[in-house]
Amino acid sequence: MVDKNHYSKYYEKIGENYNKLRLDAHNDMENVVNIIKAYVDKKATILDIGCGTGKYGELLEKENYKVIGIDKSEIQIIQAKSLIEAYVGDATFLPFPDASFDACTMIIMLQQLNDEERLKAFKEAYRVLKPHGILIIKTCSHEDLQVRFTAQFFPKTLEIDKKRYPDIPVLKDELAIFSQIETINSQITVKKEKERYIARFQERGASNLSFLSDEELEDGINNFKECFKDEDVIEKITKHTFIVARKED
Numbered sequence: 721m722v723d724k725n726h727y728s729k730y731y732e733k734i735g736e737n738y739n740k741l742r743l744d745a746h747n748d749m750e751n752v753v754n755i756i757k758a759y760v761d762k763k764a765t766i767l768d769i770g771c772g773t774g775k776y777g778e779l780l781e782k783e784n785y786k787v788i789g790i791d792k793s794e795i796q797i798i799q800a801k802s803l804i805e806a807y808v809g810d811a812t813f814l815p816f817p818d819a820s821f822d823a824c825t826m827i828i829m830l831q832q833l834n835d836e837e838r839l840k841a842f843k844e845a846y847r848v849l850k851p852h853g854i855l856i857i858k859t860c861s862h863e864d865l866q867v868r869f870t871a872q873f874f875p876k877t878l879e880i881d882k883k884r885y886p887d888i889p890v891l892k893d894e895l896a897i898f899s900q901i902e903t904i905n906s907q908i909t910v911k912k913e914k915e916r917y918i919a920r921f922q923e924r925g926a927s928n929l930s931f932l933s934d935e936e937l938e939d940g941i942n943n944f945k946e947c948f949k950d951e952d953v954i955e956k957i958t959k960h961t962f963i964v965a966r967k968e969d
Contacts, residue, residue, distance in 0.1 A: 747908055747909075747910065748908045748910060748958060749775070749776065749779060750779075751906060751908055752776060752827060752858060753776070753779050753780060753783060755856065755904060755906075755962055755964075756780065756785075756823070756825065756856055757783060759823075759854050759856060759964055760785070760822060760823045760854060760856075761822070762783070762784045762785070763784055763785065763786070764785055764786070764822035764823055765785070765786045765787075765788070765820075765821050765822050765823075766780060766785050766786065766787045766788070766821060766822065766823045766824070766825060767787075767788050767789075767790065767814070767816070767820070767821045767823070767824045767825070767845075767848060768780075768787055768788070768789045768790070768804075768824075768825045768827070769790055769811050769814070769824055769825065769826050769829065769841065769845065770790075770791055770792075770811060770826055770827065770828075770829030770832070771789025771790060771791045771796075771797075771800055771804070771806055772789075772791055772793070772796050772800065772829075773796045773799040773800050773803075774789050774799065774800030774801070774802075774803035774804045774806055775803070776825070776827055777789050777800070777803060777804035777806070778803040778804060781803075781804060787804050787805070788804070788805045788806070788807070788821075789804050789805070789806035789807070790806065790807050790808075790809040790811070790814065790815075791806070791808065791809070792808065792809070792810055792811075793808075794808050811826075811829070811833065811837070811840075811841040811844065811845075812833075812837050812840035812841050812844060813840075813844065814844045814845075814847070814848050816848045817848070818847055818848065819848070819849065819850045819851065819853075820848045820850070821848050821849055821850065821853060822849075822850055822853055822854070823849070823853060823854045823855070823856065824845040824848065824849060824853070824854075824855045824856070825855075825856050825857075825858075826841070826845070826855070826856075826857045826858070826859075827857075827858045828858055828859065828860075828960075830857065830859050830885070830886065830891070831859075831860075831881070831884040831885045831927075832884075832927070835886075838886065838894060839894055842855075842894055842895055842897065843897065846897050846898065846967055849967045850967075851967060851968070851969045852966065852967060852969065853966070853967045854964060854965070854966050854967070855895075855898065855963075855964070855965045855966075855967075856962065856963070856964050856965075857891070857962065857963040857964075857965070858960055858961075858962055859885060859888075859891070859960065859961055859962075859963065860881070860885050860959070860960055860961060861885075861887055861888045861905075861959075861961045862882055862885070862887045863959070864959040864960055864961055865878060865881045865882060865885060866878070867957060867958070867959050868881070868958075869917070869944075869956060870926055870928055870929065870940075873940040873941075873943050873944045873947070874928075874929065874932060874936065874937070874940035876931075876932060876936055877928040877929065877931070877932070880928050880931050881928055884928070888903060888961055888963070891963060892963070895963065895965045898965035898966055898967060898968075899966055899967065899968040900964075900965065900966040901963065901964070901965045901966075902963070902964045902965075903961060903962065903963055903964075904961070904962040904963075904964065905959070905961055906959065906960045906961065906962060907957060907958070907959050908957070908958050908959075909955060909956070909957055909958075910955070910956060910957075910958055911953055911954065911955045912953070912954055912956075913952060913953055913954075914948050914951060914952055914953065914954050915952075917944065917954065918941060918944070918945065921937065921940065921941050921944065922937075922941065924937070
């Protein structure tokens, strides 16, 4: 189990550089928004749980949703507040009344919760949703994790991520309080400059890299450089799994 202070220390360290280091491709972010649009009516009020710096909330507000963000990281909420209404708070104890939101989102954040916290977070999302409200989760199945760049060049991260990310059957069991549960497999091809990947690796801009030793990190970066020594722009496939859970009446 990860020390509960590990992630707060991690985000505090990368702080204001977070948005520069994250490599969410534009088409990947658009894909998230399109999936949400397919399930959530326009002008709905959405709670983005684990909103980070508010980038997804910003895109959703451009689609005429009202988005409120919440995250444990004070540094990220400072940045999020320039884009959306956002608050420092905990997914396991949401500071909102019952039946307050049409939808809740959890976008690549479950891996930062332990088993007990995850169950509490699902119950809290259920509580603050209106009848027929929808929870949309973006996560990684264990199959998705196999194709990550970090798994290829930093092999230890695959073992780390399989412990951090609960696999989809586990999540579906934990979401049994919801009446309908649907899974969506998503695959996107993204292109990024090689130097952006290298900068991200060097600054441990992916949270799984924060668990590696300096030697493990350096070895992986060198392997990456050697593999793509003749390329300036790298094309890769990224896979995620979405879970859509609907609250009962």
